[in-house]
Amino acid sequence: MDETKKVGVVTVERDRVVGCLKWVGLTVVGVSLIGGVVLWKFIEESAGLVKGAGDFLHSVADKIHTRSVEETFRERITQVVSTDGDVLEVARVETEETFTRADSRSLFGEMLYLGTTTSEIRVPVIYRYHLKLSDEWKIEIRDQECRVLSPILRPSLPPAIRTDGMEKKSASGWLRFNAVENLLQLEKDLTPRVEERAGDKRHLNLAREASRRSVEQFVRKWVLEDHPDIGRMKVLVTFPDELDATRDVLPGAGGVKP
Numbered sequence: 001m002d003e004t005k006k007v008g009v010v011t012v013e014r015d016r017v018v019g020c021l022k023w024v025g026l027t028v029v030g031v032s033l034i035g036g037v038v039l040w041k042f043i044e045e046s047a048g049l050v051k052g053a054g055d056f057l058h059s060v061a062d063k064i065h066t067r068s069v070e071e072t073f074r075e076r077i078t079q080v081v082s083t084d085g086d087v088l089e090v091a092r093v094e095t096e097e098t099f100t101r102a103d104s105r106s107l108f109g110e111m112l113y114l115g116t117t118t119s120e121i122r123v124p125v126i127y128r129y130h131l132k133l134s135d136e137w138k139i140e141i142r143d144q145e146c147r148v149l150s151p152i153l154r155p156s157l158p159p160a161i162r163t164d165g166m167e168k169k170s171a172s173g174w175l176r177f178n179a180v181e182n183l184l185q186l187e188k189d190l191t192p193r194v195e196e197r198a199g200d201k202r203h204l205n206l207a208r209e210a211s212r213r214s215v216e217q218f219v220r221k222w223v224l225e226d227h228p229d230i231g232r233m234k235v236l237v238t239f240p241d242e243l244d245a246t247r248d249v250l251p252g253a254g255g256v257k258p
Contacts, residue, residue, distance in 0.1 A: 086134050089156065090214035091207035093127040096165075099193060101186040105176060115173015119183040121190065124162035127198050129153055129207040131215070139223065146224060146235045150215050153207065153239055155198035158191055212237045 099121045105114040135151030170183040197203055216235045224230045 086132050087156075088131045088133055088214075088218065089128055090131055090153070090218075091129040091210040093129070093203060093206045093210075095125055095127065095203075095206075096122060097125045097194065097197065098122045099186060099190060101182055101189075103176070103178065103182050104173070114175040117170070117172045117176045117178050117182045119168075119170035119179065119186045121166065121168050121183075121186055123166040123190070125194055125197075126160040126162065127203055127207065128156040128159070129204070129211055130156050131211075139219070141227075141233075144229060144232055144234055146219065146233050148215065148219055148235060148237045149243075150237055150239050152241070153204060153211055155195075155203070157195050157198065159194050159198050161190065161194060208239070212239075 100118065101120075102116055102118045104116040106112055107114065131151045131153065133151075137151060138149035140147045168183060168187070170179040172179040215237045219235050219237075220230065220233075224233060224235075227233060
């Protein structure tokens with residue numbers, strides 16, 4: 001009987017200890033949760049106070065200090081050239097051009113690849129196109145039609161690069177460290193590459209129809225202004241690079257200059 005009583009007492013005491021530990025654990029968890037909430041609120045309120053203090057100090061600083069921004073401009077005239085009144089601007093094309101320069105390196109032929117540095121510039125460009133009045137014009141009137149063989153369409157160089165809309169980015173390969181240099185070289189070559197694009201077939205074709213309309217209006221206003229049937233006259237304009245497709249535009253060999 002004594003041993004049974006001892007075992008019962010020990011079991012009761014163990015249950016009491018476990019129960020106490022559970023309550024202690026729950027109390028710790030509850031206090032931790034409450035403390036976390038209080039701490040979060042404190043941090044939130046402190047952040048608000050800090051932000052408010054920062055805004056206040058910033059406003060005070062704005063009132064007590066003076067900011068001065070100075071911009072200067074210098075120019076050195078390198079050339080002034082007259083067109084001699086020989087240029088008739090006929091079209092303008094605005095595009096967004098993208099230029100990319102990729103620089104790859106490797107060692108031992110192609111055995112060890114060192115990576116590729118890629119730089120890109122995206123910039124708005126304005127291309128202008130003109131005719132030379134001193135070039136040969138061929139104009140022939142047939143009944144109610146005026147057929148015009150215009151001089152060749154030329155790009156006005158250099159094109160206008162809109163630096164205010166320029167976007168640049170450059171990234172080095174995994175063993176390359178020349179992102180800045182690669183981008184600088186791409187930017188240095190920007191004007192020559194834009195000039196090259198101005199005279200390519202794609203850009204000339206973009207300006208072609210606008211140029212045709214300009215030449216038509218020019219002929220109406222300055223060549224046919226005294227013609228009695230100018231109101232009913234149809235003006236057909238052809239450029240020299242279109243002659244293969246329209247061989248009978250001007251069969252005569254004579255030419256006139258406006």
